[in-house]
Amino acid sequence: MFPTNFYMYFVTALIPLLVGAVYYHPKVLGTAWMNSNGFKEEDLKGANMMVIFGASFVFGVLISLTMAGLTIHQGGAMQAMMPGVMESGSEAMQDANAWMAKYGNNHRSFGHGALHGAFFTIFFVWPLIAINAMFERRGWKYVLIHVIYWVITLALMSGLVCATLKYAPV
Numbered sequence: 001m002f003p004t005n006f007y008m009y010f011v012t013a014l015i016p017l018l019v020g021a022v023y024y025h026p027k028v029l030g031t032a033w034m035n036s037n038g039f040k041e042e043d044l045k046g047a048n049m050m051v052i053f054g055a056s057f058v059f060g061v062l063i064s065l066t067m068a069g070l071t072i073h074q075g076g077a078m079q080a081m082m083p084g085v086m087e088s089g090s091e092a093m094q095d096a097n098a099w100m101a102k103y104g105n106n107h108r109s110f111g112h113g114a115l116h117g118a119f120f121t122i123f124f125v126w127p128l129i130a131i132n133a134m135f136e137r138r139g140w141k142y143v144l145i146h147v148i149y150w151v152i153t154l155a156l157m158s159g160l161v162c163a164t165l166k167y168a169p170v
Contacts, residue, residue, distance in 0.1 A: 013060030113162025117154035
């Protein structure tokens with residue numbers, strides 16, 4: 001199942017950049033982030049920002065694809081009916097279309113997606129950041145700065161993906 005408005009993956013991929021521009025601004029948490037890393041402003045100059053923003057956007061698309069799979073539960077039901085659901089006129093396709101007509105809009109809200117994004121951050125992203133931080137000898141302030149950023153970012157991305165992706169009948 002591929003959404004008919006697949007461009008939403010690209011729209012939501014902008015969220016990490018937009019949230020990051022505000023969140024890591026020196027007047028918000030940018031100064032705290034720099035201090036937790038031991039950075040000075042001079043350390044951040046000279047980077048190829050086009051590469052950084054371009055790669056961040058590509059990674060954002062990958063995150064959007066992942067969050068769609070985690071937040072839109074109807075995809076799992078369709079996967080269970082593979083490969084028969086892809087055969088035109090098959091019993092599996094008829095069952096899938098009937099099931100989607102009845103349950104296709106369940107749990108398809110911004111709030112549901114945002115909750116999944118927050119839970120994913122707490123139960124998956126936070127441990128990843130914390131493990132790296134411990135081996136890098138970073139403090140908990142460093143960890144919390146990044147975890148809070150990802151809670152906000154993934155809640156927004158997941159909420160938007162869950163609420164807006166639309167699928168045509170199979």
